[in-house]
Amino acid sequence: MNKKKDNSNLMMTLLKGRTLFVLIILFIFFSIKADSFCTVNSLLLVCKHVAQYGILGIGMTYVIITGGIDLSVGSVVGLVGMIAGGLIQEGLTLKFAGVTLYFSVPAITVICIIIGVIIGIVNGALIAKCKLAPFIVTLGTMYIGRGLANIRSGGNTFSSIKGQEALGNVGIMQFDSRVFAVGGFPGIPIAAILFLILAVIAAFVLKKTPFGWHILAIGGNEKAARLSGIKVEKNIILVYAISGACSALIGLVTMAQIAASHPNTGDTWEMNAIAAVVLGGTSMAGGVGTIGGTVIGAFVIGIINDGMTMCGVSEFWQKVIKGLVIILAVLIDQFQRNLQAKMALQARNENK
Numbered sequence: 070m071n072k073k074k075d076n077s078n079l080m081m082t083l084l085k086g087r088t089l090f091v092l093i094i095l096f097i098f099f100s101i102k103a104d105s106f107c108t109v110n111s112l113l114l115v116c117k118h119v120a121q122y123g124i125l126g127i128g129m130t131y132v133i134i135t136g137g138i139d140l141s142v143g144s145v146v147g148l149v150g151m152i153a154g155g156l157i158q159e160g161l162t163l164k165f166a167g168v169t170l171y172f173s174v175p176a177i178t179v180i181c182i183i184i185g186v187i188i189g190i191v192n193g194a195l196i197a198k199c200k201l202a203p204f205i206v207t208l209g210t211m212y213i214g215r216g217l218a219n220i221r222s223g224g225n226t227f228s229s230i231k232g233q234e235a236l237g238n239v240g241i242m243q244f245d246s247r248v249f250a251v252g253g254f255p256g257i258p259i260a261a262i263l264f265l266i267l268a269v270i271a272a273f274v275l276k277k278t279p280f281g282w283h284i285l286a287i288g289g290n291e292k293a294a295r296l297s298g299i300k301v302e303k304n305i306i307l308v309y310a311i312s313g314a315c316s317a318l319i320g321l322v323t324m325a326q327i328a329a330s331h332p333n334t335g336d337t338w339e340m341n342a343i344a345a346v347v348l349g350g351t352s353m354a355g356g357v358g359t360i361g362g363t364v365i366g367a368f369v370i371g372i373i374n375d376g377m378t379m380c381g382v383s384e385f386w387q388k389v390i391k392g393l394v395i396i397l398a399v400l401i402d403q404f405q406r407n408l409q410a411k412m413a414l415q416a417r418n419e420n421k
Contacts, residue, residue: 189313
């Protein structure tokens with residue numbers, strides 16, 4: 070019996086550390102297969118992409134912990150990019166007054182974050198108040214967001230977005246600037262620094278604050294959480310608002326990175342965010358998840374994407390592989406939960 074228990078404990082330890090093991094294996098594999106993978110510039114590019122998926126993943130982690138899903142994050146990235154790009158290039162024309170207003174970059178940043186939050190609140194309210202399925206609601210807002218992004222410019226791109234000194238709207242490129250650039254070292258992307266800061270804050274909130282405990286309780290057993298006095302609807306709305314804010318931030322960062330806005334920016338990025346979260350150990354059933362796991366999961370997805378690109382793997386096969394990774398991650402999560410339930414049952418029987 071003890072041997073079987075030791076084997077179960079070993080298996081559980083391996084399952085909990087699975088994403089880190091996979092990350093190490095992938096890093097070694099692509100370091101061998103792609104000559105350019107381990108160069109400073111390539112690793113910094115990986116970090117930039119990891120930050121994109123990771124920041125989206127932070128908001129998605131909160132959502133999935135409550136037992137929900139947010140398919141709209143990629144479209145919010147594209148919509149916010151188009152709104153910000155339009156405000157910088159064309160300003161806001163008030164036809165009734167015959168004037169065009171131009172906003173500073175900080176003001177545009179606030180406006181775009183607010184738009185992301187509003188979209189998240191709408192998602193959360195429809196799910197929490199109207200009792201609609203998260204998948205359906207966010208699928209709908211995904212199409213709405215993508216459609217509005219195309220309507221904003223007639224499907225065209227806002228290119229060479231830099232702003233003009235005379236209009237006071239320069240500075241958007243600071244989202245793509247680098248820090249700690251010393252000597253020949255090109256510096257760490259701002260997006261990576263933002264990701265690190267947000268991850269630390271989100272981890273603290275999840276583990277050390279009542280809000281974090283509440284969303285874990287909601288995901289674990291919504292009925293019990295409601296009976297214990299937790300404001301379920303309020304917390305669900307808030308997690309979707311956080312997801313919307315994270316998406317809006319990435320919309321701004323991505324626009325700065327490519328110095329342009331395209332309505333299809335962020336297409337399928339919700340899949341990368343979900344994959345990072347699930348790979349990081351957050352259960353699709355809700356009630357279980359960590360930000361640290363999502364960070365590692367984001368690195369796995371980033372390395373898979375960039376590593377396969379450097380190895381010459383086609384974009385079509387990349388989608389197939391990422392889909393398989395998501396399915397495998399869910400299967401492993403299911404196996405882990407079944408093993409935990411079995412171990413808990415054995416422990417109760419031993420105590421009788």
